[in-house]
Structures are given as C-alpha cells and as structure tokens.
Amino acid sequence: MPLLACASEQRQGFSMEDDSEIYRVRSECQDVATSSVPRRRRRKLSAEKWRAAFDAQGRLNVKRVLRHIERGGVASEIRAHVWEFLLGVYSPGSNAAEREELRQSRRDKYLKLKAECKRMDAAVGSGEVVISPRMNADGVSMEENNPESIEEQTINGVLDPSPSAKIVQWKVLLHQIGLDVVRTDRVLEFYEDPKNLGKLWDILAVYAWIDEEVGYCQGMSDLCSPMVLLFPDEADAFWCFKCLMRRVFITFDVGKRENFRCTNKMMGVQKELSFLAAAMRVIDPKLHRTLEALGGSNYIFAFRMLMVNFRREFSFVDTLTLWEMMWAFEYHPDLQILYMESPDGHIDNAQPDYRAGGRFAKRNIKYGSPRALNEHPSLAVFFVAGILVLLRSKFIKRIQGLDEVVRALNDMSGKIDAYRACQKALKFHKLYLKKVKKSNT
Structure with a gap:
C-alpha cells in the first residue's frame, strides 16, 4: 500500500517511543503543560494493527480500528494517514x-x-x-x-x-x-x-x-x-x-455553518453552548442552577473550549490524542460521507455502512435514527460537562462570580487526563440519553 508507506516515511528520523520527542517544546518554555496521561494507559492503535486492517487492494476495515483508537488514540508514525480516514479525506472503501x-x-x-x-x-x-x-x-x-x-x-x-x-x-x-x-x-x-x-x-x-x-x-x-x-x-x-472545517460545521448543524460564524446576533458556537446548557440541566440540575445564579446560564465561559477543541486545556501531544479519540467515538457513516469532498467540490457518492460507527454515534442512533444527525449534543459538549462536574464542589461552595468560574477552568489547563475525560463524557452522554428518553415516555 503505497500511501501507508508514504505516511510512515514522513516520520523517519524521529523516535516513536514518546510523542514529546516528535512534538518538541522549546527549551526556554518551561511552563508549558505536559502530557497528563500515564504512559501505562497509552494503548494506541499501532502501525502493525493499522496495516492489518487493510485488505489486499488497500481497502480499510474501519470498524476494526475504531475500537483501538477509542482506547487511546493513534501511534505517531501512522497518525497523519489515520487522520485522513477519520476526517473523511479518503473513504475507507477506496483502494490504494x-x-x-x-x-x-x-x-x-x-x-x-x-x-x-x-x-x-x-x-x-x-x-x-x-x-x-x-x-x-x-x-x-x-x-x-x-x-x-x-x-x-x-x-x-x-x-x-x-x-x-x-x-x-x-x-x-x-x-x-x-x-x-x-x-x-x-x-x-x-x-x-x-x-x-x-x-x-x-x-x-x-x-x-x-x-x-x-x-x-x-x-x-x-x-x-x-x-x-x-x-x-x-x-x-x-x-x-x-x-x-467541514466536520466542525456539519457535526452540529448540517447546512448551517455556525461554529466560526459570528454576527451581532449570534456568536459562533452558540448552538453548542445551548446544547451544553440543556445537557447540564439533565446531568446535574443543582450545578446548572448554581451557574445560572452566577449569570452563566448561557455557558459563555465554555466558549474557548468548544471553539478550538480544547487546544488550551491540554498539552499539544494530549490534544492530538484527544481529537482522534473523539473522532473515533463520533465516527458516523452518514457524517463521513458529508465530510468527504472531491477536488471539484462534489461530495463523494459513498454508501454508508452502519456497522462501522463509534460508540458515541451508535448510541445516538440507538436513541434516535441513523439519519437524525443533530438530535443530540456532540461529544465535546459532554466533555465540557465532565470538566464542570469535576469542579462541582468548588463551584457550589466557594465561587461567587463568573470571573472565578473562568479562572477555575483556566487553572485546569494541563491537569486533565484526556483518556479519563473521554470516559466521563461517554458516561454523561449515556445518562443524558436515558433521562431524555425517560422524560419523553
């Protein structure tokens, strides 16, 4: 498979034992957040397992690799190539x-x-x-x-x-x-x-x-x-x-590109913030009421986290791992087809395979329908909810204003385990879906 070889060759000359050796930080920058994920839990998709997921023609069995990515991300030497499939640059059904x-x-x-x-x-x-x-x-x-x-x-x-x-x-x-x-x-x-x-x-x-x-x-x-x-x-x-960019725009509202659109009436991530408020009302009503009393009912303090996908809350290395884990969890056949775009601007005519989906996407399908892409909040929304619940005691007992909420969130930068945070987000997602389903019956 020539593309895989090409992707592997891109990283030659680097040690693959530690991502920090590849994404080196300047020596004078000592206050930069470092990885918070224990090495023993970095169960990444390996190059060997990645190669084994392709057939003789170079077609990818995406279902086979999603679970590995969900457990801990992707090994550095194959990251570029894996991202091209997760983001829809290439269809898994294409050959080499x-x-x-x-x-x-x-x-x-x-x-x-x-x-x-x-x-x-x-x-x-x-x-x-x-x-x-x-x-x-x-x-x-x-x-x-x-x-x-x-x-x-x-x-x-x-x-x-x-x-x-x-x-x-x-x-x-x-x-x-x-x-x-x-x-x-x-x-x-x-x-x-x-x-x-x-x-x-x-x-x-x-x-x-x-x-x-x-x-x-x-x-x-x-x-x-x-x-x-x-x-x-x-x-x-x-x-x-x-x-x-197509993924950022499409995931939250097909046909309405809101994430980076700002007007005098609407801030870019407004829909996600609205989803966050709705999710928090279900997941932790008391914490929601506390934040509401502080004037944070619009959850604008979470704007940065959602806008740039947690780039400020994690080290560079952990951000890459977090992104690919979340993309794997959210992998949805319908959405992948929408992400895929040919050079002339037309969307590829691929057929969805509903057997190949991430845990988060499959849960949404279970509680909705395969075609209802935007009935539920994104995984990022539940990720933020998990961080807020982690700070629950501080918010309820000691914080007196929104400026202190922002300060508390900033203090979390570099201290969050990306793997655990993903698991917490999935837990809250399941809780949210169950409560919503119960309230609708």
Missing part, C-alpha cells in the same frame, strides 16, 4: 490506487488555488507571514510604497477594473491571519523555522479565499497547526484541514 490518484489530483488543485491567490497578493507562497494590514474595507491598499487601489488588482491574470467585494474581504483578512499565525504553537521547536510559519499562513490564506461564507476567524490557526506539523506536503495538510 484510487487514493493515490485522488491525492495527486488534490495536490494539483491546491497548487492552482495557491497560484490564484498569489496573483492577488505576492506574499502567498513566498514564505512571508503578513502581519500588517494589506487593504482597508474600502478597497484601498495599505501596503507601504503601494498607493494603488483595488481597481489595480488582478485575478486570474486579468486586470479587473471592478472586482467583487470578495477580493477586498480576503485582502482585509490576510493580516489577521498573520497576527494569529505568529502566536500559534510558538512553544514548539517546529515553528522556529520560518518556512513552517509560512506554510501555516499560506494554507489559511487559501482557505479564506475559497470559503466565502466564513473566510477566516480566530481559532482556525489552532486547528490548522497540527496539520502543518503532521503533513510534510502543504497540499495534504490543506485538504485535511479543509475536511476538519
């Missing part, structure tokens, strides 16, 4: 030759998109990270020694005297992307190399161009950074990130 063809097609497509962006701004692909404003909302260039206006910008190599607002919006976003990029995961040795920062900026700039509805919002750099580190080829990192 089909995946290689699609990979090359997507690489070509990314190069074309990047070239299109470069024609509008020369910084794209140059390795430069733009941190100063390029253009104001009126379409006037703000670059030094460049008084030209938007009327002198080109697209697709052709002078456009009246370009759309899309170009203006994109150019306005570029410096915000840059400001976030230079702050993202700077504790890692990987980002001491300016070329890696440039790759992260390029991916986000291209994504902002093709996604007219969302563009770019703060938090996306945190979600994209692991992709840049895992995939030596920038195009592969881009497509994995793009599928993650």
Whole structure:
C-alpha cells in the first residue's frame, strides 16, 4: 500500500517511543503543560494493527480500528494517514490506487488555488507571514510604497477594473491571519523555522479565499497547526484541514455553518453552548442552577473550549490524542460521507455502512435514527460537562462570580487526563440519553 508507506516515511528520523520527542517544546518554555496521561494507559492503535486492517487492494476495515483508537488514540508514525480516514479525506472503501490518484489530483488543485491567490497578493507562497494590514474595507491598499487601489488588482491574470467585494474581504483578512499565525504553537521547536510559519499562513490564506461564507476567524490557526506539523506536503495538510472545517460545521448543524460564524446576533458556537446548557440541566440540575445564579446560564465561559477543541486545556501531544479519540467515538457513516469532498467540490457518492460507527454515534442512533444527525449534543459538549462536574464542589461552595468560574477552568489547563475525560463524557452522554428518553415516555 503505497500511501501507508508514504505516511510512515514522513516520520523517519524521529523516535516513536514518546510523542514529546516528535512534538518538541522549546527549551526556554518551561511552563508549558505536559502530557497528563500515564504512559501505562497509552494503548494506541499501532502501525502493525493499522496495516492489518487493510485488505489486499488497500481497502480499510474501519470498524476494526475504531475500537483501538477509542482506547487511546493513534501511534505517531501512522497518525497523519489515520487522520485522513477519520476526517473523511479518503473513504475507507477506496483502494490504494484510487487514493493515490485522488491525492495527486488534490495536490494539483491546491497548487492552482495557491497560484490564484498569489496573483492577488505576492506574499502567498513566498514564505512571508503578513502581519500588517494589506487593504482597508474600502478597497484601498495599505501596503507601504503601494498607493494603488483595488481597481489595480488582478485575478486570474486579468486586470479587473471592478472586482467583487470578495477580493477586498480576503485582502482585509490576510493580516489577521498573520497576527494569529505568529502566536500559534510558538512553544514548539517546529515553528522556529520560518518556512513552517509560512506554510501555516499560506494554507489559511487559501482557505479564506475559497470559503466565502466564513473566510477566516480566530481559532482556525489552532486547528490548522497540527496539520502543518503532521503533513510534510502543504497540499495534504490543506485538504485535511479543509475536511476538519467541514466536520466542525456539519457535526452540529448540517447546512448551517455556525461554529466560526459570528454576527451581532449570534456568536459562533452558540448552538453548542445551548446544547451544553440543556445537557447540564439533565446531568446535574443543582450545578446548572448554581451557574445560572452566577449569570452563566448561557455557558459563555465554555466558549474557548468548544471553539478550538480544547487546544488550551491540554498539552499539544494530549490534544492530538484527544481529537482522534473523539473522532473515533463520533465516527458516523452518514457524517463521513458529508465530510468527504472531491477536488471539484462534489461530495463523494459513498454508501454508508452502519456497522462501522463509534460508540458515541451508535448510541445516538440507538436513541434516535441513523439519519437524525443533530438530535443530540456532540461529544465535546459532554466533555465540557465532565470538566464542570469535576469542579462541582468548588463551584457550589466557594465561587461567587463568573470571573472565578473562568479562572477555575483556566487553572485546569494541563491537569486533565484526556483518556479519563473521554470516559466521563461517554458516561454523561449515556445518562443524558436515558433521562431524555425517560422524560419523553
């Protein structure tokens, strides 16, 4: 299977005994959270078990590997390849030759998109990270020694005297992307190399161009950074990130991309926060009433956790493990089909296999229907609920205001066992479903 070999070769030169050897932290950053998961419980999907899950043509028996991932994540040397399947970059039913063809097609497509962006701004692909404003909302260039206006910008190599607002919006976003990029995961040795920062900026700039509805919002750099580190080829990192964005948007509301959309009437993760409030009313009514009395009935203090998928609550290593465990638990055949997108923008016509599903997804199917994707909160919501219940005694007995709630949650950073937290989330999910079913009968 050539793709597996390629994925394995990506990590050559690294020790696979400890993730921290791969995702090294800069020596001067001593206050960074370290892994809180005991080594004896790191039962990760191994390269050997991963290879054994493919048939002779290279088709993946996804059911065979999900349980291993749920128990402790994925070994570092195969992580990039496994993520491509968990996120829907490739269908488990595809063979090795089909995946290689699609990979090359997507690489070509990314190069074309990047070239299109470069024609509008020369910084794209140059390795430069733009941190100063390029253009104001009126379409006037703000670059030094460049008084030209938007009327002198080109697209697709052709002078456009009246370009759309899309170009203006994109150019306005570029410096915000840059400001976030230079702050993202700077504790890692990987980002001491300016070329890696440039790759992260390029991916986000291209994504902002093709996604007219969302563009770019703060938090996306945190979600994209692991992709840049895992995939030596920038195009592969881009497509994995793009599928993650589809997953973020689709999981909570098919057709309504709310997670990164902010308006004067709605904050991006509002639906998830509403789900969290509903779940807490069922799981722990007393704690919910306490938080409500403190003015936290909207659970806005959990905004950051849900927005960037717990990047601040765990070490970089534990975040990767947590993500892949949660993706395995939530693996749902219908959703995977929605995640899968071909280079031309069409969704793959794969057939769902309901035997292949994560524990969380199967429970939702049991208490709902296979097609009811959004009847229940996401696993992330129950994950937050577990953290809140862990702090229950402090919240009920000592905390007097929401600022103290936020402080208590911040103090938990780096102290949560990702594995145990997942088990607690699943426990609360089961409790929630049972109580909801009982109240409806």
